[in-house]
Amino acid sequence: MTADDGTLLDLVRASDGSIVMDGARLTAADLALQARATAVALAARGVGPGDAVVLVDDGSGAELLRCLLAAWSVGARAALVSGTADEAEVAAVVRQTGASLLVRRSPRASDGANEVAFRDLSAQHASAVPPGGCAPDDIALDVASSGTTSAPKCVSYTHRALRANVEAIGRRLHLTPDDVLYSPLPLSVAGVLCMVVLPGLRAGATIHVGRLASARVAAAHGHIQLARPTLLYAVPYVYDLLSRKRGASVYDRLRWAVCSSSPLPAPTFDRLWKHLGVPLRNAYCLAEAATVTLNTCTDPDEIRETVGTPLDGVEVAVEQDAESGAGPEGRLIIRGTSCGLGYRQDGRLVPFSGGEVRTSDLGLLRNGLLTVTGRSDRVIQVAGRNVDLSLIRRAVAACPGLGDFEVVADQHPRLGAVPVLLAEARTLTVPAARVMAFCRTVLHPADMPREIRVLDELPRTITGKVRTAAGGVNAAAGTTPKPHHDGRGDGR
Structure with missing residues (x-):
């Protein structure tokens, strides 16, 4: 069995890396030990293979990561929800995933939901062997879409799919134990887990995770100054906020600045390049297909204008409109190891047709490089x-x-x-x-x-x-x- 075929739990247990959250440093071994204890507590509450657990990132930090690993340890899957989500959004994720347990810092027990606090899952039975376990083809995560263009939906991913994606990211970025990865975004953002935490642990590196709000840019800047990262992961809006913080550069060791977005306008892109000392590397990421492409080009125009080439095991196809005829632009179709299985609907899995993800994004491929040009669902009749x-x-x-x-x-x-x-x-x-x-x-x-x-x-x-x-x-x-x-x- 190759590394790509293992589970995410195997990856963490084999790691020599460490993660810094809420001001405390945990080695991967410490995290695995704590998760083992929490798995016993989950099993005692009836959570087992095939079940779903919803984890709300309401300031819980390392507790959320511990509970995620614990869910995998008993063969369950997990869905991560932002702490800023309202009760209707939390309830929608619980309903879609068919979750048997909702975990957050302060349970509200609304509508008779089966809720528990993170602190109540800190079992003191670390020596006990948790039941169950997980296999590569078990479902690891139900990832909620961002809800920017439609109502949020949950997409199911196997351990095998996400492990292959994480391995491909690590190879593309050439991550080593000397790297320090930092994201000011919270753990509930899927990209933080799959682009920062897991690839960092795979490499045996050090990972710092924050929880940036616009009012806390100064705090994030201070964290970056302490961490001196070699990789920074955020979205353009957050990079823009950080670039407005004046003072001595804290990016002297930075090798990669990664963002999951379409390329920015040239003036904004160039201003951030000057501020960071390295160019922003665009990644094409989808709730339905994890990380599809990652830009590691050397040509300045290709860095600015494209989202790079597909990761190992991922295929991007451009489906052109038969009615409009000629032209390289078309609807983007994603196939391969990064794809989710399908959407969750009232706890049931509704698989993607043909095992491929038919996006609403428009784009074109030139020399293997993908440029995302727009969205087909952003067309209206006037x-x-x-x-x-x-x-x-x-x-x-x-x-x-x-x-x-x-x-x-x-x-x-x-x-x-x-x-x-x-x-x-x-x-x-x-x-x-x-x-x-x-x-x-x-x-x-x-x-x-x-x-x-x-x-x-x-x-x-x-x-x-x-x-x-x-x-x-x-x-x-x-x-x-x-x-x-x-x-x-x-x-x-």
Whole structure:
């Protein structure tokens, strides 16, 4: 059996690495021993092979990681939920996964749910052998999608699939025991577990995990100064927050700055490159297919414009629209070892058709390098014409002084779906009227945003991604925006 065929639990137990969370350092051996004790407590509560456990990251830190390993030790699977999730979102994950136990720092016992506190799973029976165990083809994680473009869904992954993905990431980044990996994002972000914690433990490296909120950027900067990481993992919004912190560079040892996003506009990308001393490396990550590609190119243009080449064992295909005919762009189809099994629905697994993930992302492949160009589900009908919100966003991104923004669809009482531009006040340095004037120079009249809403803060997920689903637009409408209309009547 190769390393790629083992379980994630095997990976942790064999590791010489360590992890720093909540100010305390734990070796992988310490973590495995604690997890063994917690597994006894889980088994005592009836959790066993095939069961699901939902773990809420509400400030629990190392306790959450210990409980995750304990769930694997008894053959169960786990779902990690952000501590910022509301009760409806937590209940949706419990319902979708069919979880038999919900674990968080302060149980609320709402609606008779089977809940327990992390502290109550600290069994003192470390010498006892936990029942069950896990095999490579057992399900390890039910990963919840971010909910940026639709309602969150849970995707099931086997140990084998995630182990192969973790091994491929480690090989691509050439991680060694001398590396120090840091992410200011919380453990409930799937990318932190699969791009930082597990690859770091695989390499025997040191891992630091935080829980960044915008108000705690100074604290995160201090953590980076202490850790002096060789790899930093975040999303562009968080990198932007960190880059605004002035003072001596804390990135003198940095080899890799990885972010899971599409490439940034060139001015933003170059500013962050200068600040960090290394370029941002884009990874194409999906809730349905883990890490698909990772950019380790050396050519500056390829670094800026692409998300790199597929990882070992992953295939990306471009399905072109038969009606539109020629052109290299098409819908992205993912196959191979990184793919999840399917979605969870009321505890049942609904497998992906054909074992492949048919995304709503559009992209193209050149010389093996993937460029993500937009989303097929970001197309709306305006006055009988297809309007691609992704193309509007790309054109408007060149507007000087615009700062952080997003283009979303909103419902007009007479016109139906219309484009609306959301701009964040703290980064907008020009009047909204000037932005609208710029839009008129680069957009077809039918593509023009119906209005510009200047918000105190864009509606974001825990990772800083802007919510473009209806819920995000509604949330934006509730933040007292300052609208600027395009000046046309409702006849349009």
